[in-house]
Amino acid sequence: MPLSVPSSATWRRRWTPSSTRSPGTADPALPNHNRRERTVTVTVPTRAPSRSPIPNDQPLVGTVALVTGASSGIGAATAAALAAHGAAVAVAARRKDRLEAVASDIREHGGNVLVLESDITDEPQAGDAVERTVGELGRLDALVNNAGVMLLGPAVDAPLSEWKQMVELNILGLLFCAHAALPHLLRAASEGPRQVADMVNISSVAGRVARNGSGVYSLTKHGVGAFSESLRQEFSNRYVRVSLVEPGATATELAGHNRPEVLERIRSQFGQTMDAQDIADAITYIVTRPRHVAVNEMLIRPTEQER
Template sequence: MADTLNGTVALVTGASSGIGEATAVDLARHGAAVALVARRRDRLDALAGRIGDAGGTALVIEADVADESAVGAAVARTVAELGRLDTVVANAGVMLLGPVADAPTEEWRRMVNLNVLGLMYTAHAALPHLLAAAEDGPRGVGDLVLVSSVAGRVARNGSGVYNATKHAVGAFGEALRQEVTQRHVRVALVEPGAVDTELAGHNRPEIMPSLEARFADMERLEAIDIAEAVSFVVTRPRRTAINEVLVRPTEQQG
């Protein structure tokens, strides 16, 4: 199965750490050339070096996906330098929790701009190339994977705006799936539960104790667990579309 993406090109946003980093490595292991998109150039360079050392191909693109023009340029550069685009993993996101009352609304704008608009910009810029891949690509299919969250299914006190952004991802993805599925572009929603990444660390100091308490007695998922789910989705034969995958830690109840 390690060569099932040979001859294809993937683009991963939020590739500088966590799920995005692990997904880029795993897609390269399956044979894809991978465009690495994120803001932290030093981390992307290190990741590209690891992929190259393992025999893969990686292109570093420093970009903020909340900037529509930057996303368009990243997609265009991927196609120009790697020759095509078959798989997109829209993973970039931020989780800023806390009560709605007295919340700093700048956090809300950050989440909407990145989790919703950034993901939509990525899909919009990539879609013509994914449709082209479905028509003439080596696998006859294009794949768009939207990384959401269990928060897109289950609303929780203290998570209202984050919940709203992830529910939006689910609605957008399903509508887009219906639009393009008969043209052999598959749209998949991957919804992780608690994963041991730096995502939670972006919260305000006063929020951290409740977060740490919630996960204190739970063995959280690792980023590779989600990366392998993504790889499973995009390596299915052309006839098979995995539209939604919910992956929770065994001990997570909600």
């Protein structure tokens, strides 16, 4: 059972100096009018943790979030979930038509959303997505680095263009967005409505366990994990929380970019899968924690997935 300590606690105890007692005398706890007593008062100040009030219904009211890779899957579900919790949301991806569909759904449910057609593998475009978010929505309290690509297959005949594509999007795109966003997140942590900011980086179970045929994809996700932990340590005392989310098998478009034979192998390996909403719920949980709580890492697998 956890110990509950008030903001200031005082204990008083009566005691008898040993010099007033001789061997064989009665227990000093028993009444004895000839016994000298002293009262010692000890006051132990304790500091209550700084906590921001969080309404139960929409804890993100007044905040702004930028979600990359938001045209489908985990990104689209996350943008909708954050908007439902009160955040104004900027959605970034290359496919503007898909972004407009995501934005339309958010608006139908009363959300505030900004559409950003952006290729974050291009450094200026990544920076522009962040600056437009701040310029048009007023601030940036949360960045969800979700954009990524997974191209699997034997290394011996893998097109180098696929390896380059994964490195550019999964690593460089994330770095470009993180670098552009950090000054704004630091400002939100000191001046924002919740006095805390979040960067959530989406990795994968492949960032923990490398599989045959997933070498470069696993490399990129291990890198995301290392980068996230370094940033977490650097900014924790400034209340920019950096979280790593590692989904297992999830039913999204991610696997669909692979060649047909690889896609068939993926489907045969994983029976049960999660939905994008399962991961969006986890991300929403992370960013709605009170100021004094940070969820540093979250590994999420389907119940039946072994590794």
